[in-house]
Amino acid sequence: MTESARADAVSTFRGVLPLDRERLSKVRVPVDAVCCGCQRVTVKSPLVRDPRSVGSFQHACKACGSVQWHNTTDRLDGITSPQVFVRAAILELADAAREGVEPDPEVLRDGVRAAESEGVA
Numbered sequence: 646m647t648e649s650a651r652a653d654a655v656s657t658f659r660g661v662l663p664l665d666r667e668r669l670s671k672v673r674v675p676v677d678a679v680c681c682g683c684q685r686v687t688v689k690s691p692l693v694r695d696p697r698s699v700g701s702f703q704h705a706c707k708a709c710g711s712v713q714w715h716n717t718t719d720r721l722d723g724i725t726s727p728q729v730f731v732r733a734a735i736l737e738l739a740d741a742a743r744e745g746v747e748p749d750p751e752v753l754r755d756g757v758r759a760a761e762s763e764g765v766a
């Protein structure tokens with residue numbers, strides 16, 4: 646299954662690889678995140694280069710009235726732009742090729758699906 650997911654992704658994203666990570670623009674990834682200042686969980690859309698792992702980020706908190714560190718608790722894939730899935734798949738392909746590991750077929754499939762439905766590849 647991984648092989649066919651990889652073949653689909655390579656064919657969909659050919660021309661994008663090899664990847665220059667430093668030149669990637671950032672994409673917004675909607676997540677639920679907990680504020681380290683007030684512990685409230687709200688929806689945030691931090692700008693990241695690698696949407697596969699949003700982790701911790703600094704963002705304005707309305708309750709605190711200042712910029713605070715936030716920790717991601719959940720990804721909100723239902724409201725995520727297709728571009729984010731495409732970016733994740735391209736990075737997954739590039740990392741797997743560079744590190745000689747198996748790419749995550751789910752990440753590749755989601756990216757191919759997003760690219761085909763939205764024409765964002």
Ligand SMILES: [Zn+2]
Nearest residue numbers: 680683706709
């Ligand atoms: Zn806060």
